[in-house]
Amino acid sequence: xxxxxxxxxxxxxxxxxxxxxxxTTDVHTDIIDRGLTEDTVRLISERKGEPEWMLEFRLKxxxxxxxxxxxxxxxxxxxxxxxxxxxxxxxxxVKKEGPKNLDEIDPQVMKTFDKLGIPLEERLALSGxxxxxxxxxxxxxxxxxxxxxAEKGIIFCSMGExxxxxxxxxxxxxxxxxxxxxxxxxALNSAVFSDGSFVYIPKGVRCPMELSTYFRxxxxxxxxxxxxxxxxxxxxxxxxxxxxxAPMRDENQLHAAIVEIVVLDRAEVKYSTxxxxxxxxxxxxxxxxxxVTKRGLLKGVDSKLSxxxxxxGSAITWKYPSCVLLGDGSQGEFYSVAxxxxxxxxxxxxxxxxxxxxxxxxxxxxxxxxxxxxxxxRGLIKVGEHADGARNYSQCDSLLLGSDCGAHTFPYMDVKxxxxxxxxxxxxSKISEDQLFYCNQxxxxxxxxxxxxxxxxxxxxxxxxxMEFAVEAQRLLSVSLENTVG
Amino acid sequence: MSAExxxxxxxxxxxxxxxxxxxxxxxxxxxKALECFTRYGLPHKGLEEYLHTDVRSWFEPDWGMNLxxxxxHVDQAQAFKCNVPNLSTLLYFLSNDVFAASxxxxxxxxxxxxxxxxxxxxxxxxxxxxxxxxxxxxxxERPGVAALNTMFAQDGMLVYVPDGVVVEKALQLVTxxxxxxxxxxxxxxxxxxxxQSQLTLLLCDHALAANKYLTTQITEVFAGExxxxxxxxxxxxxNANLRVSDYYISQEADSTIETDFVTLHNGRTxxxxxxxxxxxxxxxxxxxxxxxxxxxxxxxxxxxxxRVSDCTSSELFKYVLDDSSTGAFAGKVLVRHGAQHTESQxxxxxxxxxxxxxMFTQPQLEIYADDVKCSHGATVxxxxxxAMFYMQQxxxxxxxxxxxxMQAFVGEVIxxxxxxPLRDRLNRLVEKRFRGELSQCExxxxxx
Numbered sequence: 012x013x014x015x016x017x018x019x020x021x022x023x024x025x026x027x028x029x030x031x032x033x034x035t036t037d038v039h040t041d042i043i044d045r046g047l048t049e050d051t052v053r054l055i056s057e058r059k060g061e062p063e064w065m066l067e068f069r070l071k072x073x074x075x076x077x078x079x080x081x082x083x084x085x086x087x088x089x090x091x092x093x094x095x096x097x098x099x100x101x102x103x104x105v106k107k108e109g110p111k112n113l114d115e116i117d118p119q120v121m122k123t124f125d126k127l128g129i130p131l132e133e134r135l136a137l138s139g140x141x142x143x144x145x146x147x148x149x150x151x152x153x154x155x156x157x158x159x160x161a162e163k164g165i166i167f168c169s170m171g172e173x174x175x176x177x178x179x180x181x182x183x184x185x186x187x188x189x190x191x192x193x194x195x196x197x198a199l200n201s202a203v204f205s206d207g208s209f210v211y212i213p214k215g216v217r218c219p220m221e222l223s224t225y226f227r228x229x230x231x232x233x234x235x236x237x238x239x240x241x242x243x244x245x246x247x248x249x250x251x252x253x254x255x256x257a258p259m260r261d262e263n264q265l266h267a268a269i270v271e272i273v274v275l276d277r278a279e280v281k282y283s284t285x286x287x288x289x290x291x292x293x294x295x296x297x298x299x300x301x302x303v304t305k306r307g308l309l310k311g312v313d314s315k316l317s318x319x320x321x322x323x324g325s326a327i328t329w330k331y332p333s334c335v336l337l338g339d340g341s342q343g344e345f346y347s348v349a350x351x352x353x354x355x356x357x358x359x360x361x362x363x364x365x366x367x368x369x370x371x372x373x374x375x376x377x378x379x380x381x382x383x384x385x386x387x388x389r390g391l392i393k394v395g396e397h398a399d400g401a402r403n404y405s406q407c408d409s410l411l412l413g414s415d416c417g418a419h420t421f422p423y424m425d426v427k428x429x430x431x432x433x434x435x436x437x438x439x440s441k442i443s444e445d446q447l448f449y450c451n452q453x454x455x456x457x458x459x460x461x462x463x464x465x466x467x468x469x470x471x472x473x474x475x476x477x478m479e480f481a482v483e484a485q486r487l488l489s490v491s492l493e494n495t496v497g
Numbered sequence: 498m499s500a501e502x503x504x505x506x507x508x509x510x511x512x513x514x515x516x517x518x519x520x521x522x523x524x525x526x527x528x529k530a531l532e533c534f535t536r537y538g539l540p541h542k543g544l545e546e547y548l549h550t551d552v553r554s555w556f557e558p559d560w561g562m563n564l565x566x567x568x569x570h571v572d573q574a575q576a577f578k579c580n581v582p583n584l585s586t587l588l589y590f591l592s593n594d595v596f597a598a599s600x601x602x603x604x605x606x607x608x609x610x611x612x613x614x615x616x617x618x619x620x621x622x623x624x625x626x627x628x629x630x631x632x633x634x635x636x637x638e639r640p641g642v643a644a645l646n647t648m649f650a651q652d653g654m655l656v657y658v659p660d661g662v663v664v665e666k667a668l669q670l671v672t673x674x675x676x677x678x679x680x681x682x683x684x685x686x687x688x689x690x691x692x693q694s695q696l697t698l699l700l701c702d703h704a705l706a707a708n709k710y711l712t713t714q715i716t717e718v719f720a721g722e723x724x725x726x727x728x729x730x731x732x733x734x735x736n737a738n739l740r741v742s743d744y745y746i747s748q749e750a751d752s753t754i755e756t757d758f759v760t761l762h763n764g765r766t767x768x769x770x771x772x773x774x775x776x777x778x779x780x781x782x783x784x785x786x787x788x789x790x791x792x793x794x795x796x797x798x799x800x801x802x803x804r805v806s807d808c809t810s811s812e813l814f815k816y817v818l819d820d821s822s823t824g825a826f827a828g829k830v831l832v833r834h835g836a837q838h839t840e841s842q843x844x845x846x847x848x849x850x851x852x853x854x855x856m857f858t859q860p861q862l863e864i865y866a867d868d869v870k871c872s873h874g875a876t877v878x879x880x881x882x883x884a885m886f887y888m889q890q891x892x893x894x895x896x897x898x899x900x901x902x903m904q905a906f907v908g909e910v911i912x913x914x915x916x917x918p919l920r921d922r923l924n925r926l927v928e929k930r931f932r933g934e935l936s937q938c939e940x941x942x943x944x945x
Contacts, residue, residue, distance in 0.1 A: 084545070086863075394877075396852065411867035415834070420862040426877040429849040438872040439864050 030289055032127060033259030038119040040103040040148065040230045046095045049073060052202050055100050055149075059171050059205070062178065072191035072201030079195045085329055085358040086387040086419055090263070092300070097265060099203045101148035101230040120152055127256060129225045131155060141221040141252065142167055146237055148230050149205030156220065166211040167222055170238050173209035180211055184242050188271035188308045188335070196267040196302040196329075200236050207237035207268065212247035212278070221250050221477055226266075228257035228288075228299065234265035241271070243278035245311065250281040252480055255324070257289040261297045263326060264289075268303045276311030276338070281319070283476050285484050288324035295354025295383075298326025305332035309341035309367075317344040318361065319475045321484040326355060331389065333362035336370035336398075343372040346472040350488065351384030351416070360390035360421075365401035365431070374405035377469050380416035387419040394431040401431040409439040410468060412461075500556045501538045505531070508648050511564050518566040519651040521620035522631040523685070530647035533637035540640045549825035549857050550767045550796040552642065555739045560681035560711055562649065563593060584918035586669035586699060589613060593674060594652045594684035605666075610659035613668060616685055619655040626657055630689050634717045634745035636771065642713040642741045646683045650715070653685035656698065660691035660721070667697035667727075667916070674704040674712065674734070686716040690724040690752075697727040697916065704734040711739040718744065720752040722776060727915065728756045730768075731923075736791060738764040743771070748808075750776025757914055758785035758797060759923065761930050765794040772801050774808040774836075785814040786910045788930050789822035789854075796825040803836040806866075812843040815910050817903055817931075821853035828873070829861040836866045843873040848880060848906060880906075900931050 043054060052073045056066040081092070103120055116131070124131050124145050131145055131153045142156035144167065151169030160167050166177060173181050191201035208224040228235050243249055257264060266288060274280050282305075291298025301324075307316040318332040334343030345361040363372035372392070380386040388407045409418035420437045442464055450460035466473075469488060473481055508515070508531060516524045540546065541553040587607075588599035596615035607613060612623060620627045637644040658664055674682065690696055704710050720726050732740065740763065748754060758768055772781060787795040801810045816824040826845045847856045860873040880902045888898035907927055914920045 409862075409864070411864065411869075414837070414867045415865075416867070417863070417865040419864060420860070420873070422860060422875070424856070424858045424875060424877060426847075426849060426856050429852050429854060429879060431849075432878040433876060434878075435858075435860070435875045436872070437860070437862060437874070438870075439862055440870050441867045 030259055032256035032287065033289060034126070035258040036119050036123040036229050038103045038117055038123075038229070040101050042098045042101040042230055042233060045098045045232065047097070047099060047203065051099055055203055055205065058100060058102070059174070061174055064182065065174055068186065069202050072198050075192055076195070076198035076202055079198055081195050085389070086385065086421070087327055087329060087356050087358050089300070089327060092265065098233045099236065100205060101233040102150045103147050103229060104150050104152060116153055120147060123147070123227065123229070124152070124225070127225065127227065141223045144169060144208040144224045145227070146206050146224060147227045148233055148235065151206040160218070163216050163219065164213040165216060165218055166209065168209055169206045170204070170209050170240065171206050173240075177209070177211070180242065181209065181240070184240055184271070184273055188273060188306050189269050189304050194304060197269055197304045200238060200267050200269045200304070204236045204238040204269065207239040209239070210241040210249065210251065212243045212249045214244045215246045217247065218249040221252055223252040223254070226253070226255040228264055228266065231260060231262065234267065237268045239268070239270040241280060241282070242273045243275060243280050245276040245278060247278045250477055251283070252477060253282070253284045254287070254483075256287050257299050259289050259292070259297065263298060263300055265300050266302070270303070270305040272307035272316060274307060274309045274311060274314040274316050274341075277313045278311060279315040280307065281317045281477070282307075282332070283480050284320040285480055285487065286320065286322045286324050286328070287487060290324050290355050291326040291353065293353050295326070298355070299324065301325035301328045301330060303330045305330065306335065307333070307343070308335045309338050309343060311338045311341070313340040314338050315342045317346070317475070319346045319472065320348070321473070321476070321487065322347065322349040322357060322359060323487050325357070328357040328359050330359045331362055333364070334372065335364045335366065336372065337366045339367040340369050341367055342370070345374045345376070346475045347376045348379070348469045348472045348484075348488070349376070349386055350379040351381070351386045353382040353384060355384040357385070358387040358389055360388045362391040363393070363403060365394045365398040365403070367398060369400040370398055371401075372403045374403070374407070375471055376407040377472055378407070378409040378418055379412065379465060379469070380409065380418045381412040383415045385417040385419070387421060388437075389421040391423040391425070392433050392435070394426045394428050394433065396427045398428050399430045401428060403433045405435045407437040408468070409437070410465065411439065411441045500553055501534065504556070504645060504648070505535060507562070514564050515649060515651060518564060519620070520617050521624050522627045523617065523620055523650060526632045526647050530637055530644045534644035534648055537638070537640045537644065539645065540642070544640055546798060546827070549823070550765070550794065552741055552767060555711055555741070555765070558679070561676070561678045562681050563676070564649070564651070566651065584667060584916065584922070586667045589654065589668065589670045591654060591670060591672040591684060593676065593680065593682045594650070596652060596654050608662050608664060611662060611664055612655060612657040614655055616653040616655045616687060617651065623655075623657070626689065627655065627687070630687055630717065630719055631685070634719070634747055635715050635743065636745070641743065641769075643715055643743060646685070646713045646715045649683040650685045653687070656688045656696065658690050658694040658696050661693045662691065663695040664697070667699055669699040669701065671701045671703065674710040674738070675706055676708055676710070679709040681711045683713045686714065688716065688718045688726070690720050690726055692721045693723040694721065695725045698729070699919070700728075700730045702730070702732045702734060702740065704738045707735065707737065709737045709739070710734070712741070714740070714742045716742070716744045718746040720746070720748045720754055722749040723751045724749070725753045726755070728754065729759070729914065729919065730757070731759045731761065732766060733762045734764065735762065736764045736793065740766045742767070743769045746770065746772040748772070748774050748776065748779045748781065751778040752776070753780045755782045755913070755915060756784065757910070760787040760789070760795045761926055763789070763793055763795065767796045768798070770799045772799070774803050774805055777805050777807040779808045781808075781810040782913060783810065783812045784910050784913050786907050786927070787816045787824055788907070788927065789816070789824060790819035791822060792820070793822040794824075799828045801830045801841065803830070803832045803839045803841065806835065806837045806839065808836070809840045811841070813910055813913065814845045815907050816847040816856060817850065817907065818847065818854035818856060819850045821851070823855045825857040827859040827861070829863065830871060830873070832864040832866050832869055832871065834865040837868040839866065839869040839871065841869070841871040845875040846906075847877045848903070849877060850879075900928070903931050904928055
């Protein structure tokens with residue numbers, strides 16, 4: 012077999028790589044009828060037992076959504092989505108019969124999370140482990156270590172609970188970073204959102220453990236519209252992890268989430284994502300549409316927010332975690348590895364909006380495209396008139412594996428202040444033949460050499476992940492890449 | 498669409514007049530142009546490509562158009578001596594859109610087969626050339642000024658160099674805007690290089706008198722196999738000047754093009770370059786400088802299309818923005834499927850000198866082939882404080898050190914100009930510009 016054939020066969024192998032989270036759980040799920048009307052919004056609000064103001068919030072968003080059109084500017088080929096053919100609420104925790112015991116979780120659901128490697132029993136977690144909020148379809152199944160965290164004054168619960176138990180905090184901050192008018196998917200989410208996590212870290216508290224939310228889509232014909240809100244009060248610190256998977260299905264499932272983060276004086280938030288939604292099969296059939304709005308408002312002086320993402324899943328990704336650097340001396344960071352394979356499409360990047368003085372931002376993005384996929388980086392660096400001394404450095408590298416994929420870079424820079432320094436660099440290339448040759452020469456087989464080089468290429472970003480996630484992310488990358496030859 | 502409607506009406510009412518003032522291929526394309534213009538209209542801010550320059554609003558005022566071809570005689574020798582010392586050029590003029598050769602150029606024997614003349618005249622005398630090339634590159638099927646220009650353009654210039662001919666002397670085309678009333682001019686330039694031919698072309702854009710001018714200029718460049726073209730475009734107009742210039746460049750195999758777009762003094766300018774590599778082994782060096790102050794605005798958009806393998810493109814654009822001027826740069830490099838061994842490099846560096854100055858930059862890479870080396874970089878910043886400090890420490894006054902640093906900053910682009918006399922000339926003009934002397938050409942009566 013000559014090298015080209017070898018290359019092709021290896022690429023075929025990776026294309027055939029199976030998605031190991033593609034199982035479904037047979038659990039009784041209460042799914043509302045498909046379709047989206049004002050009544051659907053009222054029904055969701057009623058199911059969740061929400062107060063009147065929350066319903067108003069949803070209805071306002073819904074009415075605004077009706078006036079909007081789906082954005083078409085991204086470098087994505089999005090098939091027409093029938094928003095009336097999706098069920099907007101699926102609850103796997105509702106019992107078929109008998110009295111409801113809220114603490115009791117369906118053993119099937121327990122098993123699902125065990126299988127995903129997310130133990131919901133606190134005793135099973137490693138010491139000093141990770142507190143998890145497990146969300147299946149539209150409902151939070153369980154939040155672990157709530158008690159331990161409450162002792163420090165930390166609130167970590169599902170959004171549904173927060174609306175009931177901490178209405179003042181939720182009312183103060185919900186929608187304050189991502190307004191329902193922000194974009195099409197933000198409006199949709201604001202109208203129909205179901206559980207996500209709510210985190211509040213009080214003044215001066217350093218969260219003793221990693222907080223994590225695990226999102227799982229299980230039911231067919233549904234979408235997931237979770238909403239996460241994190242508030243870090245003065246001088247606090249929290250590291251938050253997010254993971255997600257979905258079953259393998261031929262239909263495309265919609266995931267339109269909002270994450271809002273408020274960082275006050277001198278507080279620091281680290282937000283890490285390993286996105287592994289089902290990417291569709293090797294012919295591009297099925298897979299999750301991941302249209303997410305994530306934004307942090309760095310309100311306080313010297314506040315810090317760091318986004319780290321490893322994007323390997325989803326059929327289509329439309330996602331731009333952003334930082335609004337409002338407080339003087341605030342710092343935003345964005346580290347991303349986006350890998351696309353087969354027929355996946357990703358248009359992802361970040362926005363850094365410098366408004367305060369002496370604000371800093373760093374953007375490191377590594378794109379890897381294989382198969383027939385299209386991978387785009389899209390970013391905006393904006394420096395406002397009053398952002399004296401703003402500093403930005405962006406670096407976007409793209410790696411192409413195979414001649415049928417695409418790698419694109421669309422950075423925007425808009426500078427209104429003469430004291431700002433904004434730098435952007437981008438490169439696109441295939442794996443260096445010299446490096447491969449060197450590895451082969453040292454007896455490292457081709458596929459391992461590729462894995463090695465790609466892992467080295469992504470290391471700058473992977474190093475930013477918390478330990479628990481770094482292992483997972485590295486494994487994910489190697490699953491997808493060990494067998495690829497460029 | 499009121500601006501569009503206005504132009505469609507003018508066109509319909511004056512069709513006969515327009516045709517009378519022009520000829521052949523230029524007239525033949527007008528119907529299609531009208532159809533495209535009606536469909537796509539003028540470019541406006543709602544379009545990604547024109548995000549920072551609202552070209553449509555420029556067309557809204559009631560501009561005069563010289564469709565009647567009234568003679569607005571300019572004594573070129575008196576008005577203008579835009580010579581480049583030590584560079585002997587053959588000088589041609591376009592007063593608004595009327596072509597004339599200088600006395601020297603008129604009497605010079607050009608190499609065998611080379612044609613430099615009015616486009617209207619060419620359409621009559623050399624229809625085989627004009628028919629084959631006119632309007633073949635300018636893309637009217639999109640919002641832009643190409644359709645409008647094709648509707649109204651009556652004249653311009655043709656440069657034709659046959660296969661294997663080397664034009665030793667540089668050609669210089671000076672465009673002069675002059676009119677007693679505010680004027681809209683639509684002109685065309687057609688440059689055709691045969692196989693293995695060589696040409697150096699210098700375009701200087703000037704505006705005489707303080708009237709308002711709006712110009713659309715479409716330049717179509719065909720570079721044949723193995724040909725070599727050096728093309729320099731220098732704008733020195735005034736603050737009330739509006740310019741929309743579109744270059745459409747097509748490169749056959751093994752051709753080489755070196756271009757420089759220099760905006761030294763202007764009002765509001767939009768330059769677009771649409772380039773396509775049609776044959777392997779070609780090279781493009783696309784560079785630009787913009788120096789702006791007051792309310793000036795310069796928007797350069799480049800689109801480099803690597804359709805075939807083994808081509809190299811490099812871009813370097815530098816802006817120095819003073820006062821409340823604005824600059825925009827958007828550069829897109831498209832590497833199509835199969836365009837392997839492409840090398841592409843794009844750099845845009847900008848200096849904002851004041852708080853009010855504003856820069857937008859948007860480099861883009863769209864790549865569908867894997868065996869490529871592509872990179873882009875963009876920066877927005879200020880002059881290096883350490884360098885300033887060092888120079889002052891050595892006794893160089895602050896203003897002087899600023900000047901020297903700015904000169905050095907744009908010097909990198911000027912350094913890419915391969916004609917030494919032109920390089921010296923540009924360095925001098927840039928220095929004068931930075932010294933606040935409106936970058937007037939020596940001997941230019943109008944600028945005095």
